[in-house]
Amino acid sequence: MTTPLAIENLSMRFGAVTVLPDVSFEVAPGECFGLVGESGSGKSTILLCVSMLLSGWEGRIAIGGRAVRDMSLMERCRSLQMVFQDPYGSLHPRQSVRAALSEPVRIHRLGDVDARLEQVMTDVGLPVSFLDRYPHQLSGGQRQRVAIARALILEPSILLLDEPTSALDVSVQAEILNLLQRLRAEKGFTCLMVSHDLAVVDYMCDRFAVMQHGEITEILPRSAILPNAATHPYARQLIDASIAYENAM
Numbered sequence: 001m002t003t004p005l006a007i008e009n010l011s012m013r014f015g016a017v018t019v020l021p022d023v024s025f026e027v028a029p030g031e032c033f034g035l036v037g038e039s040g041s042g043k044s045t046i047l048l049c050v051s052m053l054l055s056g057w058e059g060r061i062a063i064g065g066r067a068v069r070d071m072s073l074m075e076r077c078r079s080l081q082m083v084f085q086d087p088y089g090s091l092h093p094r095q096s097v098r099a100a101l102s103e104p105v106r107i108h109r110l111g112d113v114d115a116r117l118e119q120v121m122t123d124v125g126l127p128v129s130f131l132d133r134y135p136h137q138l139s140g141g142q143r144q145r146v147a148i149a150r151a152l153i154l155e156p157s158i159l160l161l162d163e164p165t166s167a168l169d170v171s172v173q174a175e176i177l178n179l180l181q182r183l184r185a186e187k188g189f190t191c192l193m194v195s196h197d198l199a200v201v202d203y204m205c206d207r208f209a210v211m212q213h214g215e216i217t218e219i220l221p222r223s224a225i226l227p228n229a230a231t232h233p234y235a236r237q238l239i240d241a242s243i244a245y246e247n248a249m
């Protein structure tokens with residue numbers, strides 16, 4: 001089977017500052033792969049390079065064996081979508097849920113707009129009547145469900161998740177994580193997810209990379225979220241600190 005997402009020798013600079021010196025990893029079919037590490041280590045930059053929201057990077061990023069650089073914007077949108085920490089990142093305040101969800105369907109000429117909208121609202125657990133609401137008429141969790149619906153309506157094979165629950169209350173976080181896990185099982189998409197929360201990574205991810213100063217120190221399976229399981233000192237420190245924090249709560 002073709003690798004859904006392959007990143008080879010990705011490097012990125014902002015001016016004179018190299019943020020990603022040389023990053024390589026692959027995400028397996030249907031896998032949820034996590035990126036964790038200290039603030040500023042380059043996790044979100046990787047997602048922005050993969051989505052081509054950032055240009056100027058070097059290396060190769062391929063979706064299903066095809067270089068993202070060779071794909072048209074339309075092809076990229078069909079293959080890959082992103083969910084941000086703040087759902088307002090993908091929802092316009094003056095656009096109704098119906099308008100936000102029907103826009104990509106119309107642009108991509110998929111047809112059956114109403115049926116698609118109703119299906120995706122059901123998929124994300126929202127009443128169809130919410131199609132006529134505006135973002136400010138929704139709770140934070142409901143807004144994030146709409147952002148997920150907008151990401152999924154084109155049935156992408158890859159979902160990029162940048163801290164998708166960190167702006168939400170703890171109980172709502174759990175609901176959104178459950179939703180993402182259920183949708184991944186049902187639809188079979190592959191995820192690349194940034195999180196600073198190892199409990200979230202433990203719940204969501206099959207494997208995760210620990211990043212420091214723009215480099216991957218270690219790639220670990222979820223089962224490595226145990227004291228002393230990591231080999232690299234920084235990865236071990238991060239995991240041990242997270243376990244100590246969870247135990248103290």
Ligand SMILES: Nc1ncnc2c1ncn2[C@@H]1O[C@H](COP(=O)(O)OP(=O)(O)OP(=O)(O)O)[C@@H](O)[C@H]1O
Pocket residue numbers: 014019037038039040041042043044045046196
């Ligand atoms: N547009 C930009 N221009 C200049 N520097 C940038 C830009 N975007 C990010 N950076 C810098 O690149 C580095 C990596 O940022 P990035 O957002 O990828 O880190 P991160 O690991 O996702 O951090 P966090 O966990 O805090 O979100 C940081 O030092 C940041 O200041």
